[in-house]
Amino acid sequence: MINVAIMGHGVVGSGVAEILIRSKEHIAKGVKEDINVKYILDLRSFDELDYKDKFTTDFNTILNDDEVKIVVEAMGGINPAYDFVKKCLSSGKSVVTSNKELVAEKGAELIKIANEKNVNFLFEASVGGGIPILRPMVQCLAANKITEVKGILNGTTNYILNKMIMDNMDFDTALKLAQDNGYAEKNPAADIEGHDACRKICILASLAFGKHIYPKQVETVGITDITLADIDYANAFNYVIKLIGKAKLLENGKVSINVRPTLVSRDYLLSDVNGVFNAVSVMGDSVDEVIFYGRGAGKLPTASAVVADIMDCAKHLETRKYLSWEDTDESIVEKEDEETKLYVRLTAKDFSLLEESFIKTFGNDIFAIKNKEKGELAFLTQKDFESKLTHKINTLKADKIKILHTL
Amino acid sequence: MINVAIMGHGVVGSGVAEILIRSKEHIAKGVKEDINVKYILDLRSFDELDYKDKFTTDFNTILNDDEVKIVVEAMGGINPAYDFVKKCLSSGKSVVTSNKELVAEKGAELIKIANEKNVNFLFEASVGGGIPILRPMVQCLAANKITEVKGILNGTTNYILNKMIMDNMDFDTALKLAQDNGYAEKNPAADIEGHDACRKICILASLAFGKHIYPKQVETVGITDITLADIDYANAFNYVIKLIGKAKLLENGKVSINVRPTLVSRDYLLSDVNGVFNAVSVMGDSVDEVIFYGRGAGKLPTASAVVADIMDCAKHLETRKYLSWEDTDESIVEKEDEETKLYVRLTAKDFSLLEESFIKTFGNDIFAIKNKEKGELAFLTQKDFESKLTHKINTLKADKIKILHTL
Numbered sequence: 001m002i003n004v005a006i007m008g009h010g011v012v013g014s015g016v017a018e019i020l021i022r023s024k025e026h027i028a029k030g031v032k033e034d035i036n037v038k039y040i041l042d043l044r045s046f047d048e049l050d051y052k053d054k055f056t057t058d059f060n061t062i063l064n065d066d067e068v069k070i071v072v073e074a075m076g077g078i079n080p081a082y083d084f085v086k087k088c089l090s091s092g093k094s095v096v097t098s099n100k101e102l103v104a105e106k107g108a109e110l111i112k113i114a115n116e117k118n119v120n121f122l123f124e125a126s127v128g129g130g131i132p133i134l135r136p137m138v139q140c141l142a143a144n145k146i147t148e149v150k151g152i153l154n155g156t157t158n159y160i161l162n163k164m165i166m167d168n169m170d171f172d173t174a175l176k177l178a179q180d181n182g183y184a185e186k187n188p189a190a191d192i193e194g195h196d197a198c199r200k201i202c203i204l205a206s207l208a209f210g211k212h213i214y215p216k217q218v219e220t221v222g223i224t225d226i227t228l229a230d231i232d233y234a235n236a237f238n239y240v241i242k243l244i245g246k247a248k249l250l251e252n253g254k255v256s257i258n259v260r261p262t263l264v265s266r267d268y269l270l271s272d273v274n275g276v277f278n279a280v281s282v283m284g285d286s287v288d289e290v291i292f293y294g295r296g297a298g299k300l301p302t303a304s305a306v307v308a309d310i311m312d313c314a315k316h317l318e319t320r321k322y323l324s325w326e327d328t329d330e331s332i333v334e335k336e337d338e339e340t341k342l343y344v345r346l347t348a349k350d351f352s353l354l355e356e357s358f359i360k361t362f363g364n365d366i367f368a369i370k371n372k373e374k375g376e377l378a379f380l381t382q383k384d385f386e387s388k389l390t391h392k393i394n395t396l397k398a399d400k401i402k403i404l405h406t407l
Numbered sequence: 408m409i410n411v412a413i414m415g416h417g418v419v420g421s422g423v424a425e426i427l428i429r430s431k432e433h434i435a436k437g438v439k440e441d442i443n444v445k446y447i448l449d450l451r452s453f454d455e456l457d458y459k460d461k462f463t464t465d466f467n468t469i470l471n472d473d474e475v476k477i478v479v480e481a482m483g484g485i486n487p488a489y490d491f492v493k494k495c496l497s498s499g500k501s502v503v504t505s506n507k508e509l510v511a512e513k514g515a516e517l518i519k520i521a522n523e524k525n526v527n528f529l530f531e532a533s534v535g536g537g538i539p540i541l542r543p544m545v546q547c548l549a550a551n552k553i554t555e556v557k558g559i560l561n562g563t564t565n566y567i568l569n570k571m572i573m574d575n576m577d578f579d580t581a582l583k584l585a586q587d588n589g590y591a592e593k594n595p596a597a598d599i600e601g602h603d604a605c606r607k608i609c610i611l612a613s614l615a616f617g618k619h620i621y622p623k624q625v626e627t628v629g630i631t632d633i634t635l636a637d638i639d640y641a642n643a644f645n646y647v648i649k650l651i652g653k654a655k656l657l658e659n660g661k662v663s664i665n666v667r668p669t670l671v672s673r674d675y676l677l678s679d680v681n682g683v684f685n686a687v688s689v690m691g692d693s694v695d696e697v698i699f700y701g702r703g704a705g706k707l708p709t710a711s712a713v714v715a716d717i718m719d720c721a722k723h724l725e726t727r728k729y730l731s732w733e734d735t736d737e738s739i740v741e742k743e744d745e746e747t748k749l750y751v752r753l754t755a756k757d758f759s760l761l762e763e764s765f766i767k768t769f770g771n772d773i774f775a776i777k778n779k780e781k782g783e784l785a786f787l788t789q790k791d792f793e794s795k796l797t798h799k800i801n802t803l804k805a806d807k808i809k810i811l812h813t814l
Contacts, residue, residue, distance in 0.1 A: 019550055019693055030549050124547060130694035132539075132547030140531060140539030142437050143426055143714030269700065272679045286426055286711035287537035290701035293676065294694065304693035307550030 001034040002314045005062040006072045007084060009042040009055075012098045012125070013074035015303025017051065020310070027307065031314045038068055063087055070313050072306060073097040082106050089113045089121060094317065096309040098125035098302050104199035108212035108327035118319045122309040127153070127200045128278050130301030131294035132308075134207055137282055138322050144284025146208040150246035150407070153200040153259075155276035155296045156184045156191035157223050157243040161261075162274050164231050165240055171226065183276055193222035194243060194259045201245030201259055204280065208247065209255055211328040219335070221260040230404070233345060233378040236369055239263035240271045244407060248336060256336035263343050263380075263406040270407070337387045341406045345378040346398035357397040380406070408441045409721045412469040413479040414491060416449040416462070419505050419532070420481035422710025424458065427717070434714065438721045445475055470494055477720050479713060480504040489513055496520045496528060501724065503716040505532035505709050511606035515619035515734035525726045529716040534560070534607045535685050537708030538701035539715075541614055544689055545729050551691025553615040557653035557814070560607040560666075562683035562703045563591045563598035564630050564650040568668075569681050571638050572647050578633065590683055600629035601650060601666045608652030608666055611687065615654065616662055618735040626742070628667040637811070640752060640785040643776055646670035647678045651814055655743065663743035670750050670787075670813040677814070744794045748813045752785040753805035764804040787813070 004020070006013050020027065020037050028034045039062050040054045059080075062068055071088045073095055075081045081102050085095050090113055097103065102110075103123045114121035124134050137146065152158050156178055163174035175192065178184035190196050198220040205213045223243050234241050244262040247255055264271045269291060273279040278296025283289050295301040348354035351372050358368065358377060368379035377398075381389050393401060411427070413420050427434065427444050435441045446469050447461045466487075469475055478495045480502055482488045488509050492502050497520055504510065509517075510530045521528035531541050544553070559565050563585055570581035582599065585591035597603045605627045612620045630650050641648050651669040654662055671678045676698060680686040685703025690696050702708040755761035758779050765775065765784060775786035784805075788796050800808060 015693075023550065023552070026552055027550065130548075130691075131697050132543035135547050136539035136543045139719065140542050140712065140715050141537075142718045143430065143434065143711040145430070145433055269676070269679055272676055284537075284711065286422075286707040286714075288702050288705075288708060290538055290699070292697070292699060294697035298695075300693040301695060304550040304691065305547065307693075308547050311549045312546065 001036050002069055003036050003038040003067045004070045004072060004310060005039040005041065005068045006037060006074060007041040007059070007062070008073070008075035009040050009044070009046060010074065010076070011299045012302050012306065013040070013042070013072070015299040016072055016074060016306050019300070019303050019307045021051065027311060031311050033314060035310060035314060038065070059084055063091060068093060069317060070094045070096060070310055072310065073099055073102070074306070075099070076101070078102060078105060085110060086113065089117055089119060092117050092119055094120040094122070094313045096122045096306055096313060098123070098306050100126040100196070100199040100203060104202040104215050107203065107206060108325060111324045112327070115319055115324065120313045120316070120319055122313060122323060123203070124309050125302050125305035127203050128280055128292065128294065129296040129298060130305045131278060131280070131292050131296065133204070133280050133292045134323060136292065138207060141282060141284050141287060141290070144286050146249070146282060146284050148246070148248045148283040149204045149208050149280065150244055151280035152242055152270060152273050152278050153245045153280070153296065154191055154197040154243055155278055156188065157197070158273065158278070159183050159276045160192070161223060161226070161241055161243065164226070164228060165235070168228065170228055171224070192224055194220040197243055197245045197259045201247055201257060205247035205255055205257055206325045207323065208282070209249055209332070210325050211332050212325055213247070213255060213257060213333060217257070217331070217333040219258040219260070223261050226261050230345065230402070233369060234263050234343065237263070237343070237380045238266045239406065240266060241404070242270065250334060250336055252334070253332070254334035255332050256338070257333055261404055263404055265407070268407065337385050339383055339385055341383050342381045342386070342389050342393070343378070343404040343406060344381065344393055345376065345402040346396055347374070347376050347400040348398045349375060350397070351375045353397045357395065361392050361395055408443050409476055410443050410445040410474045411477045411479065411717060412446040412448065412475045413444060413481060414448040414466070414469070415480070415482035416447050416451070416453065417481065417483070418706045419709050419713065420447070420449070420479065422706040423479055423481060423713050426707070426710050426714045428458065434718060438718050440721060442717065442721060445472070466491055470498060475500060476724060477501045477503060477717055479717065480506055480509070481713070482506070484508060485512060492517060493520060496524055496526060499524050499526055501527040501529070501720045503529045503713055503720060505530070505713050507533040507603070507606040507610060511609040511622050514610065514613060515732060518731045519734070522726055522731065527720045527723070527726055529720060529730060530610070531716050532709050532712035534610050535687055535699065535701065536703045536705060537712045538685060538687070538699050538703065539712070540611070540687050540699045541730060543699065545614060548689065548691050548694060548697070551693050553656070553689060553691050555653070555655045555690040556611045556615050556687065557651055558687035559649055559677060559680050559685050560604040560652045560687070560703065561598055561650055562685055563595065564604070565680065565685070566590050566683045567599070568630060568633070568648055568650065571633070571635060572642070575635065577635055578631070599631055601627040604650055604652045604666045608654055608664060612654035612662055612664055613732045614730065615689070616656055616739070617732050618739050619732055620654070620662060620664060620740060624664070624738070624740040626665040626667070630668050633668050637752065637809070640776055641670050641750065644670070644750070644787045645673045646813065647673060648811070649677065657741060657743055660739070661741035662739050663745070664740055668811055670811055672814070675814065744792050746790055746792055748790050749788045749793070749796050749800070750785070750811040750813060751788060751800055752783065752809040753803060754781070754783050754807040755805045756782060757804070758782045760804045764802065768799050768802055
């Protein structure tokens with residue numbers, strides 16, 4: 001029998017407890033040993049639960065119990081999760097977490113401690129909820145040099161954008177609906193400003209390229225500036241707008257990484273990822289493109305990924321170094337001057353001057369949508385280096401310029 | 408250093424050799440040991456190759472060399488692959504294969520020998536080419552009870568159907584084009600008659616549900632009877648036709664399994680899987696639906712999955728039982744009377760009699776496409792049990808009845 005402690009009895013923590021209890025037999029069959037939940041750490045009491053006796057409010061009860069071999073961290077946030085996880089690993093307990101903030105900010109350090117102590121630090125659930133991504137990327141694609149990883153990493157923003165695209169709902173109404181349905185939090189900043197997606201692309205990039213990339217190094221733009229007009233213009237060009245996190249290995253070994261609202265061609269599979277679903281695309285030098293799709297959040301999907309990590313831990317209590325990366329002092333992040341098409345939306349009081357400068361700079365061949373009344377002109381550039389395109393765009397006689405990238 | 412032998416230097420075998428040589432350093436870093444190709448078994452000679460000295464025509468050279476710890480079987484077919492693989496496993500060598508026919512027909516037996524001899528028998532490349540599917544299904548979704556697995560498992564037929572759907576090309580022309588592009592073999596029977604997809608759904612179902620399901624137990628229908636008219640009717644109902652392999656765990660513990668051309672709603676992600684790409688959907692009781700997408704065939708994608716298996720083997724030379732299932736004497740396959748919609752296409756000399764019987768049986772509310780000139784009527788039933796629907800359809804006054812399932 002292997003004893004487990006769960007820290008945090010919120011959405012994910014309670015889901016983990018539920019699966020470990022409900023699927024006890026199925027899990028024991030897989031692990032060839034029983035998994036027993038010995039403690040649950042939470043400041044609240046849950047007197048209505050069958051397993052109310054397992055609750056403790058004292059972290060030291062878990063830390064000092066040598067019978068506890070695996071600790072699940074499902075508290076979220078950096079404090080006190082970081083301190084607790086460090087202490088658990090240092091005292092020889094394996095840790096499984098779904099906490100993307102913790103992994104994105106402190107991953108390299110925690111992996112290092114785990115390796116030194118010959119225990120596991122596993123975090124499959126931190127990216128893509130229940131979708132298997134991290135392990136397949138490292139294990140199954142092991143023969144590949146990964147060149148790019150990108151995707152729809154945040155279900156809340158995908159839900160909001162989807163409502164704007166499908167139901168012509170404005171941003172505020174869609175956000176309100178997401179909140180009413182429990183897909184967005186009261187304070188939605190972490191989702192709509194792109195921080196959640198940023199943490200996930202950091203974890204994916206760190207794992208794919210072997211060096212820790214920190215959230216503060218990533219150019220992150222949220223979706224708060226996306227309007228129905230952008231959605232409509234994109235649609236006219238046969239694109240949809242998605243919040244895309246993307247990390248690309250450059251030829252010089254550096255990594256170009258960003259999170260931003262991006263126009264995705266309707267011909268590309270990611271454009272069909274709707275609602276709260278997530279999808280991650282991995283490019284390998286042999287396998288070409290592989291996409292993983294599923295529910296990126298939610299109690300049971302996420303908890304099932306945590307439980308799979310617990311099972312892996314239980315079968316291999318000693319450290320398994322495959323899910324790891326190193327810390328680095330040198331900056332490996334570099335903005336690429338990529339070859340791309342840009343979406344451009346221009347507003348000017350003097351529309352004919354704008355129109356004239358557009359034709360002068362971009363010629364007559366590019367399809368542009370013109371709204372004379374609003375003094376607005378929107379178009380998609382041809383493919384060229386971003387620096388060149390931006391230079392050309394900046395010569396246009398416009399009062400307001402909005403630029404979005406394409407995929 | 409770990410010595411490997413490759414049996415067969417065709418598409419996959421040569422790809423494996425290429426990756427092992429080209430990515431030697433990357434692989435050694437992952438495995439923490441060098442992987443050396445000691446022999447390649449092929450009856451042909453390849454004098455133009457750098458590594459021509461590695462070739463042998465004698466299987467016993469490989470079998471009797473105790474330095475060879477891992478053997479790659481990339482010959483295809485049952486004979487002599489089955490005999491060779493059995494001998495390798497029995498003599499304590501691990502085997503990695505991409506041979507779906509071998510795994511689908513002999514998997515349980517070969518897994519049993521591998522377990523007894525404490526070596527590995529790995530076959531990730533046998534389903535979905537380079538797409539990680541088997542390992543993620545077993546490892547990452549370990550906390551889930553898998554209830555259904557289905558998907559587009561054959562790139563050739565998907566390419567042909569896609570050409571019919573997108574370019575209005577008839578079946579024969581599309582097949583010819585697939586052959587010209589190297590996507591279909593000269594004798595295309597294994598693909599277009601569904602046998603290849605059948606082997607793959609057998610492997611997926613055996614792994615998901617733990618008991619060997621043999622190809623002969625699977626109701627298999629190919630795409631040779633699909634015409635442009637079917638494609639057009641499906642389109643009018645907002646569906647596309649795909650060759651779908653599907654295995655579902657029934658409440659009584661039996662498995663309903665089949666391969667057949669199926670109408671897939673345009674609202675469902677699998678409808679957007681185009682060209683030679685594959686996609687596999689796995690339903691778990693906690694994770695809900697997860698989809699894996701990528702290139703289901705091709706030299707380097709498939710070879711990269713074989714090499715990942717070699718690397719896994721090299722890191723764990725002793726047996727790892729997670730990719731396994733048991734043989735069974737009892738039949739676990741049972742046809743489900745599922746609740747579904749059916750696509751029905753009827754032809755009658757007496758069209759008004761047909762029309763009358765249709766309205767009498769199905770009422771006036773169902774949208775039907777009527778082609779009086781051709782004496783043809785096509786419609787999509789409402790959702791009901793298949794037996795009930797079939798019974799109703801058989802009362803219609805038609806000379807010819809064509810029924811396709813929907814997803």
